[in-house]
Structures are given as C-alpha cells and as structure tokens.
Amino acid sequence: MQSNAALEYDYSVAKLFTYTAILFGLVGMLLGTLIAAQMAFPELNYLFGQYGTFSRLRPLHTNVVIYGFTVSGVFATFYYSAQRVLKVSMAESKFIMFVGKLQFGLYLIAATGMVVTLLLGITTTKEYAQMEWPLDILIVLIWVLWGVAMFALIGIRREKALYISMWYYIACFLGVAMLYLFNNMEVPTYFASGGIGSMWHSVSMYSGTNDALVQWWWGHNAVAFVFTVPIVAMIYYFLPKESGQAVYSYKLSLLSFWGLMFVYLWAGSHHLLWSTVPDWMQTMGSVFSVVLILPSWGSAINMLLTMKGEWNQLTENPLIKFMVLASTFYMLSTLEGPIQAIKSVNAIAHFTDWIPGHVHDGVLGWVAFMIMAALFHMAPRMFKREIYSRKLIEAQFWIQTTAVVLYFTSMWIAGITQGMMWRAVDEYGNLMYSFIDTVTVLHPYYAIRALAGVLYVTGFVMFAYNMIKTMTSSKVLTEEPQFKSPMA
Amino acid sequence: MFHWLEKNPFFFAVGVFLVIAFAGLVEILPNFAEASRPVVGLKPYTVLQLAGKNVYMKDQCIACHSQLIRPFKAETDRYGQYSLSGEYAYDRPFLWGSKRTGPDLHRVGNYRTTEWHENHMWDPTSVVPGSIMPAYKHMFSNAADIATAYAEAVTVKNVFHTPYGDDIKAGKKAWEAYRPKVLAEAKKIAANMKNKDVKDAVNAGKVPEIVALIAYLNSLGSSRYEANKVK
Numbered sequence: 001m002q003s004n005a006a007l008e009y010d011y012s013v014a015k016l017f018t019y020t021a022i023l024f025g026l027v028g029m030l031l032g033t034l035i036a037a038q039m040a041f042p043e044l045n046y047l048f049g050q051y052g053t054f055s056r057l058r059p060l061h062t063n064v065v066i067y068g069f070t071v072s073g074v075f076a077t078f079y080y081s082a083q084r085v086l087k088v089s090m091a092e093s094k095f096i097m098f099v100g101k102l103q104f105g106l107y108l109i110a111a112t113g114m115v116v117t118l119l120l121g122i123t124t125t126k127e128y129a130q131m132e133w134p135l136d137i138l139i140v141l142i143w144v145l146w147g148v149a150m151f152a153l154i155g156i157r158r159e160k161a162l163y164i165s166m167w168y169y170i171a172c173f174l175g176v177a178m179l180y181l182f183n184n185m186e187v188p189t190y191f192a193s194g195g196i197g198s199m200w201h202s203v204s205m206y207s208g209t210n211d212a213l214v215q216w217w218w219g220h221n222a223v224a225f226v227f228t229v230p231i232v233a234m235i236y237y238f239l240p241k242e243s244g245q246a247v248y249s250y251k252l253s254l255l256s257f258w259g260l261m262f263v264y265l266w267a268g269s270h271h272l273l274w275s276t277v278p279d280w281m282q283t284m285g286s287v288f289s290v291v292l293i294l295p296s297w298g299s300a301i302n303m304l305l306t307m308k309g310e311w312n313q314l315t316e317n318p319l320i321k322f323m324v325l326a327s328t329f330y331m332l333s334t335l336e337g338p339i340q341a342i343k344s345v346n347a348i349a350h351f352t353d354w355i356p357g358h359v360h361d362g363v364l365g366w367v368a369f370m371i372m373a374a375l376f377h378m379a380p381r382m383f384k385r386e387i388y389s390r391k392l393i394e395a396q397f398w399i400q401t402t403a404v405v406l407y408f409t410s411m412w413i414a415g416i417t418q419g420m421m422w423r424a425v426d427e428y429g430n431l432m433y434s435f436i437d438t439v440t441v442l443h444p445y446y447a448i449r450a451l452a453g454v455l456y457v458t459g460f461v462m463f464a465y466n467m468i469k470t471m472t473s474s475k476v477l478t479e480e481p482q483f484k485s486p487m488a
Numbered sequence: 489m490f491h492w493l494e495k496n497p498f499f500f501a502v503g504v505f506l507v508i509a510f511a512g513l514v515e516i517l518p519n520f521a522e523a524s525r526p527v528v529g530l531k532p533y534t535v536l537q538l539a540g541k542n543v544y545m546k547d548q549c550i551a552c553h554s555q556l557i558r559p560f561k562a563e564t565d566r567y568g569q570y571s572l573s574g575e576y577a578y579d580r581p582f583l584w585g586s587k588r589t590g591p592d593l594h595r596v597g598n599y600r601t602t603e604w605h606e607n608h609m610w611d612p613t614s615v616v617p618g619s620i621m622p623a624y625k626h627m628f629s630n631a632a633d634i635a636t637a638y639a640e641a642v643t644v645k646n647v648f649h650t651p652y653g654d655d656i657k658a659g660k661k662a663w664e665a666y667r668p669k670v671l672a673e674a675k676k677i678a679a680n681m682k683n684k685d686v687k688d689a690v691n692a693g694k695v696p697e698i699v700a701l702i703a704y705l706n707s708l709g710s711s712r713y714e715a716n717k718v719k
Contacts, residue, residue, distance in 0.1 A: 038622075039589070045622035050630075053622045055548035121546030126581050154497045162494045167504075170497070174505050182512075189636060192643035194658035197636030201542070203643055208576025210524050212584055217516055254490055261504055265511035274558040275584065276573035278519050288511075351554055351588035423562035431565050435591045440618045 009083045010091035011382040013100035017076035017107075018375055018382070022464050024068025024111070025368070029460050031061040033453030040446035051119050059130050060118045065363070066128060066226060068111055073371035074230040075107070075146065078169050080378050081237045082150065085165055086157035096152045103145040110138045122200050126215045128222045129183050133202045136184045143180070147173050164253050168233030171261060175225035183218035209276050213269070220268035227363060229260070231330075231370050232299050238374045239303055239323045243313055244483035248305035252298050259295030263288055270341035273350065282343070289341030296334035303327045317484055318393040322373035325401065329365025333358065348423070353442070354415025361408040364400070364456060372463050379470045380485050384477050387487035388469035392462050400459035406452035414445035527574030529713040532641075532650045533704070535666070536673045536695070539637035540704025543697045544583070547624060552589035555708070568595040568709070575713070578650055590621055597709035602680040605702045610683070624698075628686055632700035634670050638663050674699045677706075 038044045038054045045053045079100060083089055090097050113135050117123070123130040131139065150173060154162070162170075185205035190197060204211050240247055247253060269277060269285030304327055307313065313320045336358050340349045349355065376393065380386055387393070421441065424432040475488060493500045533541060544550070557563050559570040571594050576582055604615060609627060612619040642658050644650040655666055671690070677699045678690040686696050 039620060042620045042622060050547075050624075050626035053547070053624070055551040055622070058551040059548055121548070123545060123548065124581060125545045125548065125550050125583065127586060151497070160495050161491070162497060162500065167494075167500070170501055171504050171508070174501060175508050178505070178509060178512075187643055187647055189639040189643045192647060192658075193639035193663075194642075194660065196642070196658075196660060196663050197639035198633060201636045201640065203640055204581040206580070207524050207648070208579045208582050209573045210520055211580065211582040212576075213516055213519075215582065217512060258507065261507045262510070265508055266515060268511075269515065271586065274560075275556055276571055276576070281515055281519070284515060347558070347560065350558075351586070355587065422566075423560065425562070431562065435566070436616050436618050439589070439620060 007083075007087065007089050008091065009080075009089050010097070011080060011378075012097070013090065013104060014076050014079035014378065015382055016101075016104045017072045017079065018378065018467075020104075020108070020111070021069055021072035021076055021371065021375065022467055024064055024072055025371075025460055026457075026464055028061060028064035028069050029453070029457045031057055031064060033450065033457050035061055036446070036453045037450040040443060040450050056119065056121065059123060059125075059127075060115065062128060063114055063118060063130060066222070067114060070226060070363075070367055070371065072107075073234075073374070074172065074226070075103075077234050077237070077371070077374045077378070078146075078150070078230075080382070081165055081234075082153050082169065085159065085163035085237065086153055087159040088153055088156050090153075093152065093156060096149055096156075099145050099149045099152065103142055103149065106138060106142045106145070110135055110142060113138070117200070124184075124186065124202065124204070126183065126204070126211075127219050129180070129215070129218060132200045133184070133186055133188050134200065136180075136186075140181070143173070143177055147177070163237070164247065164257070165233040165237040167257055168229050168236065171257075172225050172230040172233070175221060175229065179218045179221050179225070183214050212272055212275065213277055213281070216271040217265070217268040220271055221265055223362075224260075224264040227367050228264075228296075231326075231367050232256075232260075234370050234374045235299075235303050235323060235327065238370075238377050239306060239320075239327075242317065242319050242323070242373075242377050242483060242485060243307060243310060245306050245308075245310055248302050248308065252302045256295045256298030256302065259298065260292075263292050263295060267292055267341065270346070273341070273343050273346040286341050286343055286346075289338045293334060293338055297331055300327045300331045300334070313484075318390060318397055318487075319373050319376055319485055321397055322369045322376075325397075326366050326369035326373065329361055329369065329404070333362035333366060336361070348419035349415060352415035352418040353411045353445070354419070357408045357411025357415055360411070361404060364407060365404045368460075369400070372460075375467065376463075377485050379467060380477060380481055380487075383471045384480075385470055385474040386477055387485055388466050388474045390487040392466045393487070396459045396462040396466070399455050399462070403452045403455035403459065406448055406455070410445040410448040410452065414442045414449075417441060417445075524577055525574055526577035527572055527713050530574065530577060531712050532578045532644070532652055533707060533712075534673060535634060535637050535641050535656075535670050536677075536700055536703045537707045538640050538704075539632045539634045539670075539695065540700035540702065540707075541583075542637060542640075543627065543632055543701045544704060547627070549593075550583050550585045552585075552587060552621070554585035554588050554592045555594040556584040557592055557594050563592070567592045568598055578644070580644060580648075590619075593705070593708055595709040597706045597711055600705070602677055602702050602706065603682075605705055606681050606683065606698070609698055609701070627697040627701060628683055630697045631689075632695045632697045634667070634695050634700070635663060637700075638666060638670070670695065673703065677703050 035054050035057050186202035188202045190199045206214050266288035269281045270289045273282050421433045421438040426432050557567045557571045608615045609624045611623050612621040641656050645652040674690050674695045689696050
C-alpha cells in the first residue's frame with residue numbers, strides 16, 4: 001500500500017445507519033408528539049386500542065429515540081469519522097467490513113424486536129432498559145461487534161495518536177458495556193421454574209432499593225454515555241471540520257474528557273434523592289452533579305471558543321448555527337441538571353414535568369441538533385452531491401429552535417406549578433389541593449408542549465426530505481469539499 | 489502521560505475503564521446486604537398479586553404513577569407513612585417510577601377498594617372528574633398470565649430464597665396442583681366486583697387481568713406486614 005496515495009473511504013456502513021437514524025428519528029418523534037398530545041387531549045389514547053394508550057407508547061417513544069435515532073446516529077458518525085481520524089478505509093479490511101454490516105443487520109433485528117415487544121407490553125419496566133432478556137443478549141452481541149470493528153480499525157490505523165473524538169467513542173463503548181451488563185442481570189423465569197409460563201419473562205437479580213440503585217446508576221449514565229459522550233465525540237470532529245478551525249485548546253479537551261469520565265458515574269444517585277437509598281449516597285450524587293458542571297462546560301466552551309474570530313460563519317453557514325446552538329443547549333442542560341440535583345430543589349422538581357422538560361432541552365436542543373448537523377455534513381461527502389436546499393435548513397433551524405424553547409419553558413412552568421401545588425397548605429396546615437386539581441391546571445402547558453412537538457417533527461420532516469433529496473437528485477460534486485458543506 | 493496514552497489504545501481503554509468503574513465500586517456495592525432486608529413480618533406477594541404486578545408492568549402504570557412516598561409532611565398527609573426500604577425487599581423489579589402524572593400508589597391498598605378500582609379502570613372520569621388517565625377496558629377481557637406469575641414465584645423462591653411455602657415448586661405438575669389456590673383468591677376479588685363478564689370468567693376458571701391487578705393494588709400498603717408484626 002502506497003502511503004502517500006489519497007485514501008478512498010468506504011461509507012457503506014455509515015450510510016446504512018444514516019438511513020435508520022432518519023427513519024427512527026421520524027417514528028420516535030411522531031410517537032413523542034402523540035403522547036404529548038394525549039396528556040392534553042386524553043381522547044387520543046384510544047386510536048389503536050390497547051396498543052395506543054399513553055402508558056404503552058411512552059416507553060416505546062423513549063426507546064425508539066434513544067436506541068433507534070440516537071444510537072443509529074452514533075454508529076453512522078462513528079463509521080464515517082473513525083476512518084478519517086485514523087486514516088484507514090473500511091475497504092482495506094474485508095473482516096471489518098463484514099463485522100460492520102453484520103452489526104447493522106443484527107441492529108435492525110433488535111430494533112424491530114424492541115418495537116414489537118414493547119407494543120405487546122413485554123418489558124422489564126426499568127427505564128431505558130425495558131427490553132427483555134432475549135433482546136438484551138442480542139444487544140450485547142451488537143455492542144461487542146461494534147467494539148470489534150472499533151478496535152480492529154484502531155489496530156490498522158496509520159495515524160498513531162488517537163484524535164479526541166476517538167477517546168469519546170471508546171468511552172461510549174466501554175461505559176455502556178459495563179453499565180448495561182450490570183443493570184440487565186436477570187433470571188428468566190421459564191428456565192428457573194421447569195418450563196412454566198412465558199419464555200420472555202424474567203426477574204431482576206436485585207430487589208427493591210438495590211434494584212433502584214443499580215437502575216439509576218445505569219439510567220443516569222445511559223444519559224452520560226449515549227446522550228453526552230458520543231455527541232461530544234461528534235462535535236469535536238464535525239465543528240472543526242465544517243468551520244475549518246482548529247480545536248481551541250488541547251488542555252481543555254484533556255481536562256474535560258478525564259473529568260467527565262471520573263465524575264459522571266457518581267451522579268446517578270441524584271435520581272433517588274429523598275428515597276430509601278442511604279443518605280450519604282444521595283449527598284454524593286448531589287455533590288458530584290454540581291462538580292459535573294466543570295467538565296461539561298469545559299467541552300462546550302472549548303467548542304464555542306473554536307469559533308473565536310470566525311463568528312461570521314454563524315450567519316453564512318446554517319450547519320454552524322446548529323452546532324453552536326447545540327453547544328449552547330448543552331451548557332443550559334448541564335447547568336439545569338445540577339440545579340435539580342440539589343436536594344431542596346429536587347424536593348419540588350422530582351416527579352414533575354420539569355424533569356421531562358430538562359431531558360428535552362438536552363435531547364432536542366443538543367443531541368438531535370448535533371446529529372442532524374453531522375448527517376448534513378456527511379451527506380455531500382458520502383453521496384457526492386451537494387446539500388439539496390440551504391433555505392430548507394434555515395427554516396428547519398428556526399422552526400425547531402422555537403419548538404425547543406416552547407417545550408422547556410412550558411414544562412418548567414408546569415413542573416414548578418405542580419411541585420408547589422402538591423405541597424401547598426392552607427392556614428390550618430391542611431393540604432390545599434386534591435391531586436386532580438394539580439392535573440387539570442396543567443392543561444394549557446400540555447397543549448403548548450404538544451404544539452412544540454408538532455413544530456419539532458415538522459422540522460424533522462424537512463430534514464428527512466432535504467437528506468433524501470440530497471441523496472437522490474441534488475447536483476453532483478466532482479471534488480470532495482474540504483470544509484464548508486456545499487449547499488444549493 | 490496523556491500523549492503516551494493517546495498512542496496506546498489498549499492502555500487508554502484500560503485507563504478509561506478504571507476511571508469510570510471507580511464510582512460504582514465506592515457508591516453502589518457497600519450497602520447491598522443492608523438495603524435488601526425486609527421489614528419485620530413482610531410477606532411476599534401471592535401468585536395472583538404477582539400476576540397483577542405483571543399487568544401493572546405490561547401496561548406500564550409506572551409511566552405515570554410512583555410508588556415512593558418521600559419523607560415530607562405534604563406527602564405523608566396525602567399518601568400515608570413515608571416509604572421504608574424494607575418494604576421493597578420482595579420487589580423485583582422496583583417500581584418507584586420517575587414521574588407522577590397521577591398520584592403515588594405505594595399505599596393505595598390502605599385507602600381504595602376493589603369497587604373503586606373497578607369503576608376507575610373502566611372509566612377513570614366516573615370517579616375522578618377531570619382525570620386524563622386512559623380507560624383500561626381491555627383488562628376486563630384479557631386473561632392474566634398466572635402461569636408466568638407462578639413461574640416467577642418459583643424463581644424468586646429457588647434463586648433468591650424468598651420465603652414462599654413448600655407448595656410453590658418447580659415443574660408443571662406442581663403448578664397444576666397450585667392453580668386452584670390462585671383461582672380461589674381471584675374469586676374473593678371478583679365477589680366484590682359487578683362486571684358480569686369478569687364474574688363469569690372467574691367462575692369458568694379464568695383470571696381476567698383486572699382481577700389480578702386489583703389483587704396487587706389492594707396489597708400495596710401496610711397490609712403485607714402490619715398483621716404479622718410481633719406484638
């Protein structure tokens with residue numbers, strides 16, 4: 001192999017995951033909008049019989065957006081950018097290509113299985129770990145295949161030093177592997193009882209308070225290692241690439257990375273404040289949540305300062321807009337989280353709509369914005385065509401930004417209203433409101449949130465349309481663009 | 489050191505793993521034995537109640553209802569005594585939930601009745617005007633999976649030493665022998681219900697989901713251990 005010949009990267013696996021990211025994004029966000037609307041207009045619960053109630057669809061929504069949309073985005077960007085930062089092509093190794101495609105095939109089977117079983121109500125109910133044991137085994141296999149592909153690519157790399165994005169992808173792989181295995185330890189009842197009942201059912205290895213601890217150690221860090229770590233990997237690659245700017249500070253990257261790795265895991269118990277887990281664990285969760293602001297803001301500030309002196313690009317390039325706003329929402333979300341993790345605030349915020357509000361300024365404003373920007377950046381390079389429409393991206397940006405703002409402001413108000421009403425007492429010290437009073441008062445906010453959902457999905461449809469047009473009928477490029485993605 | 493790590497992926501990965509695993513070792517492991525001890529007198533769920541718990545899981549009641557009463561006056565006034573760790577000793581999985589779109593249910597058995605649940609699950613607004621909870625009419629016709637619930641009881645007894653009686657043991661024969669006990673318990677619940685289809689089904693030897701669910705909901709609260717306390 002000539003070392004000075006230009007590498008021809010192979011994007012076949014990256015393309016496959018791009019398709020599923022678009023598909024699952026659309027399905028997951030439509031489901032989210034439907035269940036948001038159900039909370040404002042309960043008649044919508046009866047569209048699909050027993051399969052259409054809020055309670056059945058809510059876990060389906062979370063799982064499809066996490067494991068369908070986000071994880072597809074993670075794999076797509078990984079199979080795209082890992083080749084480039086390691087300076088190897090997937091085409092150089094039949095083995096790696098095979099592993100990548102096998103991983104995609106199994107992923108598709110698991111994702112389909114996930115949708116079907118959750119609709120049927122086959123679930124462990126542990127949040128973001130709802131899938132039952134046969135699917136868990138399949139997911140472990142998929143994850144191992146990803147690890148094999150990752151380390152095989154690293155093994156044959158030409159660029160000896162690992163770029164920052166690779167650090168984060170490796171951490172995503174290791175962190176999820178460890179947490180997923182421990183949280184999904186379960187015993188299938190069919191085999192333990194001599195063949196009675198359903199094959200699918202299992203019981204958790206842990207009970208009660210312990211189960212809660214392990215679950216939220218996982219649940220919180222699923223947020224860390226799926227919604228944060230690989231998304232940071234993306235922004236470290238795509239923002240410098242799209243803007244043509246070098247990353248602002250290597251030292252800040254180091255501090256943020258190792259800081260995030262060390263601090264994140266401790267914060268899991270902030271989901272269990274005022275519960276029956278030991279008090280010292282709760283306090284640890286609170287304290288480390290506040291410390292977590294440092295490495296989170298470190299990455300975000302590093303990215304914003306990368307644009308130093310180049311802020312004009314913000315008006316010239318809509319993809320930069322998406323990434324800069326994503327970075328900003330990341331800062332908002334990682335400040336809001338620690339605030340909610342303070343025990344006195346948590347006493348009001350926990351169990352209310354402020355929590356989904358917090359989650360969504362993170363996932364809509366940070367995760368989804370970053371994934372869409374990354375896929376837009378990849379499209380002209382993978383499909384050798386320019387992006388179909390710049391106007392459409394601009395419109396999408398403003399529609400979706402409005403949606404995110406409507407979403408979190410309405411849920412902030414709803415959550416705090418709810419939290420205050422639950423504890424309100426009259427002059428004699430009696431509770432002022434019955435529970436239903438605290439539900440009916442939220443109707444306008446639920447309606448606004450549903451509207452936010454409609455807007456966000458509208459933006460996503462524009463994204464999907466733009467991507468499909470780019471793949472099929474946009475102007476063909478003769479040369480690979482270096483920095484700014486070409487768009488009509 | 490960091491430059492060296494970045495050129496040696498294996499050691500880099502080992503380093504990352506150690507750094508992220510550390511918190512788990514310190515924070516998760518130490519209290520395992522302590523926290524899983526049951527409160528004095530706590531009885532495990534009956535097979536019918538387990539079947540009901542599985543209905544609760546299948547239809548994801550957990551999406552809107554918590555089972556965790558926090559130690560605040562506003563919560564104990566509304567729901568009863570705050571939750572104790574030992575009350576959850578037989579809960580696999582834990583069902584604390586993370587969102588209260590509807591009220592907490594950890595002690596719902598202390599203050600709601602079979603009749604109330606029957607009306608509520610058929611049409612929530614009939615007992616709670618303004619409720620946004622969907623009706624769960626399909627629970628009145630779907631059969632509860634009592635065989636799987638029995639399998640679960642056998643599993644937790646054999647694997648985790650949950651104190652069930654000798655009549656709960658592995659194998660299909662043992663299950664056939666046990667089945668009438670589940671039906672007898674279901675009949676007691678159905679006796680307080682008015683839905684004719686449900687009553688007919690129970691008399692014909694079937695257990696509709698709603699019957700199992702109500703058995704479970706009635707068990708939530710202090711009834712599982714109050715009566716057995718050493719006086």
